[in-house]
Amino acid sequence: DDCLYKNPKAPIEARVKDLLSRMTLQEKIGQMTQIERSFATPFALSHFSIGSILNSGGSIPFENARSSDWADMIDGFQKSALKSRLGIPIIYGLDAVHGNNNVYGATIFPHNVGLGATRDADIAERIGAATALEVRASGAHYTFAPCVAVCKDPRWGRCYESYGEDTEIVRKMTSIVSGLQGKPPEGHEHGYPFVAGRNNVVACAKHFVGDGGTSKGENEGNTILSYEELERIHMAPYLDCISQGVSTVMASYSSWNGRKLHADRFLLTKILKERLGFKGFLISDWEGLDRLCHPHGSNYPYCIKSAVNAGIDMVMVGLQFEPFIEDLTSLVKSGEVPISRIDDAVERILRVKFAAGLFEFPFSDRSLLDTVGCKQHRDLAREAVRKSLVLLKNGKDISKPFLPLDRKAKRILVAGTHADDLGFQCGGWTKTWYGCSGRITIGTTILDAVKATVGAETEVIYEKVPSKDTINSSEFSFAIVAVGEPPYAESLGDNSELKIPFNGPDIISLVAEQIPTLVILISGRPLLLEPQLLEKIDALVAAWLPGSEALGIADVIFGDHDFKGQLPVTWIRSVEQLDQPTNRVSSQEPLFPLGFGLTYK
Numbered sequence: 001d002d003c004l005y006k007n008p009k010a011p012i013e014a015r016v017k018d019l020l021s022r023m024t025l026q027e028k029i030g031q032m033t034q035i036e037r038s039f040a041t042p043f044a045l046s047h048f049s050i051g052s053i054l055n056s057g058g059s060i061p062f063e064n065a066r067s068s069d070w071a072d073m074i075d076g077f078q079k080s081a082l083k084s085r086l087g088i089p090i091i092y093g094l095d096a097v098h099g100n101n102n103v104y105g106a107t108i109f110p111h112n113v114g115l116g117a118t119r120d121a122d123i124a125e126r127i128g129a130a131t132a133l134e135v136r137a138s139g140a141h142y143t144f145a146p147c148v149a150v151c152k153d154p155r156w157g158r159c160y161e162s163y164g165e166d167t168e169i170v171r172k173m174t175s176i177v178s179g180l181q182g183k184p185p186e187g188h189e190h191g192y193p194f195v196a197g198r199n200n201v202v203a204c205a206k207h208f209v210g211d212g213g214t215s216k217g218e219n220e221g222n223t224i225l226s227y228e229e230l231e232r233i234h235m236a237p238y239l240d241c242i243s244q245g246v247s248t249v250m251a252s253y254s255s256w257n258g259r260k261l262h263a264d265r266f267l268l269t270k271i272l273k274e275r276l277g278f279k280g281f282l283i284s285d286w287e288g289l290d291r292l293c294h295p296h297g298s299n300y301p302y303c304i305k306s307a308v309n310a311g312i313d314m315v316m317v318g319l320q321f322e323p324f325i326e327d328l329t330s331l332v333k334s335g336e337v338p339i340s341r342i343d344d345a346v347e348r349i350l351r352v353k354f355a356a357g358l359f360e361f362p363f364s365d366r367s368l369l370d371t372v373g374c375k376q377h378r379d380l381a382r383e384a385v386r387k388s389l390v391l392l393k394n395g396k397d398i399s400k401p402f403l404p405l406d407r408k409a410k411r412i413l414v415a416g417t418h419a420d421d422l423g424f425q426c427g428g429w430t431k432t433w434y435g436c437s438g439r440i441t442i443g444t445t446i447l448d449a450v451k452a453t454v455g456a457e458t459e460v461i462y463e464k465v466p467s468k469d470t471i472n473s474s475e476f477s478f479a480i481v482a483v484g485e486p487p488y489a490e491s492l493g494d495n496s497e498l499k500i501p502f503n504g505p506d507i508i509s510l511v512a513e514q515i516p517t518l519v520i521l522i523s524g525r526p527l528l529l530e531p532q533l534l535e536k537i538d539a540l541v542a543a544w545l546p547g548s549e550a551l552g553i554a555d556v557i558f559g560d561h562d563f564k565g566q567l568p569v570t571w572i573r574s575v576e577q578l579d580q581p582t583n584r585v586s587s588q589e590p591l592f593p594l595g596f597g598l599t600y601k
């Protein structure tokens with residue numbers, strides 16, 4: 001083929017220009033359309049020249065599908081796409097937000113709030129690189145990560161997807177972009193999308209902008225700030241992502257001073273694309289256009305016009321995509337959406353696809369399959385878990401630290417809803433959209449880790465909810481009680497009370513009143529700790545949502561490693577504190593301040 005755009009030696013911009021000049025309006029609009037995998041028929045992909053496919057949370061080939069099954073599925077889509085008139089490859093995107101979390105057997109890393117506790121930019125980069133390998137092994141090219149929200153209110157259901165409440169922590173952890181995509185060479189053009197090669201993926205800084213700053217932490221709510229505050233607090237991490245060549249940005253469902261981000265031309269175009277110089281593509285969130293109008297999905301042409309003219313380049317249509325294509329085509333023909341806007345969107349999409357090497361390497365590289373869940377990645381996740389743990393209390397008497405625990409103790413009680421539940425310790429966006437309980441994948445629970453660490457002569461007794469008989473019958477050296485939150489995602493996680501759910505406090509009291517007890521909290525955010533409960537326990541560790549490698553917890557509580565974690569979010573004493581105007585010194589001090597974390601030494 002002598003088409004310039006097919007020549008890998010030609011400059012990317014020349015290839016973009018050449019290909020764009022050959023495209024019909026239908027093909028251009030097809031490239032702007034991202035559809036859910038369950039709607040991706042061979043006809044749709046070839047006839048409509050669909051630009052991208054995603055799987056939403058929980059949409060999987062089949063139960064416990066492995067990476068090779070995913071690669072078979074995505075390569076199948078790609079074959080159809082390459083049969084289109086111009087043979088433009090699809091880019092397949094998914095939410096690999098803490099490892100390639102949809103895939104059975106993939107390494108599950110700590111969620112972002114735990115990584116924020118590490119304050120370790122290097123480990124974030126290494127996690128990005130490992131995640132990229134496991135994503136490419138599944139045949140996907142693109143992950144909707146990192147979420148660079150600055151979570152200002154832990155009542156937000158997505159607090160755990162944020163690296164913390166402090167902009168500087170979030171800025172530091174954006175190094176994951178260089179891991180996911182690879183690090184741009186010296187002299188790389190500012191704002192230009194960069195993907196190093198086949199072992200890397202296209203990343204997505206999300207959700208632009210102010211998703212973590214909504215009133216009362218309401219998901220998809222309203223962020224009320226001056227422009228200066230919005231820029232200083234919530235926009236700063238995007239500059240770091242853009243300077244690392246982040247290839248895509250996702251718009252936020254939330255609003256800024258009552259203006260929906262998905263329709264805000266000032267922020268999406270004037271600021272992100274013109275002022276910040278972002279040259280990749282801007283993608284909507286799932287049905288982000290439909291949510292512009294009430295009732296949901298009404299006035300769809302108006303929603304499309306508002307969002308596309310505001311600067312949205314690729315639309316995550318989700319389900320039925322034909323109405324989107326029909327309506328946008330009409331809007332262009334009527335002049336309500338200028339063809340120049342369409343051309344700009346398609347240029348950006350093609351630029352990312354060329355930069356990612358998709359025209360040269362559209363199919364999966366099966367040689368990467370052995371990286372999935374490999375020991376090196378699990379050891380990396382274990383290291384991240386170690387560094388994410390925050391020690392909040394160590395001993396009822398400061399002069400007599402309770403930790404590290406004695407691994408040669410005679411008898412240990414392990415209890416709690418979260419002591420032996422891999423799904424609980426992974427949290428949301430794992431296997432399904434909002435996560436689930438049980439032995440959901442390959443990994444190590446807290447109980448597994450304790451058993452693997454203690455001496456052969458140590459007896460480990462496990463009861464999720466220990467009976468009084470158990471507690472009173474035997475002489476236990478100490479107890480480990482793991483409790484916390486069930487998995488959740490997005491609005492399902494919005495919570496105005498922040499209490500330890502279920503019977504967590506009761507289990508803690510039941511055990512701690514009789515046995516010296518370490519409590520491990522598995523949660524996506526700080527939870528309220530009543531003073532009388534805190535007094536009963538001997539030690540308290542915030543473990544966040546550690547993922548599949550709980551050996552990292554045993555490494556630290558039994559003393560092979562010291563604690564390093566520092567709170568990435570303030571540990572409030574009461575929810576009322578959150579409603580205090582930030583500029584007023586709240587009457588109460590927090591229970592533990594931002595940055596708090598005890599160590600052994």
Ligand SMILES: OC[C@@H]1[C@@H](O)[C@H](O)[C@@H](O)c2nc(CNc3ccccc3)cn21
Pocket residue numbers: 055056057058095144206285286433490
């Ligand atoms: O999963 C795609 C995006 C994700 O990247 C965004 O961060 C998040 O805001 C988001 N929300 C949805 C909607 N959730 C959904 C989950 C399961 C099935 C259908 C829709 C999709 N997405």
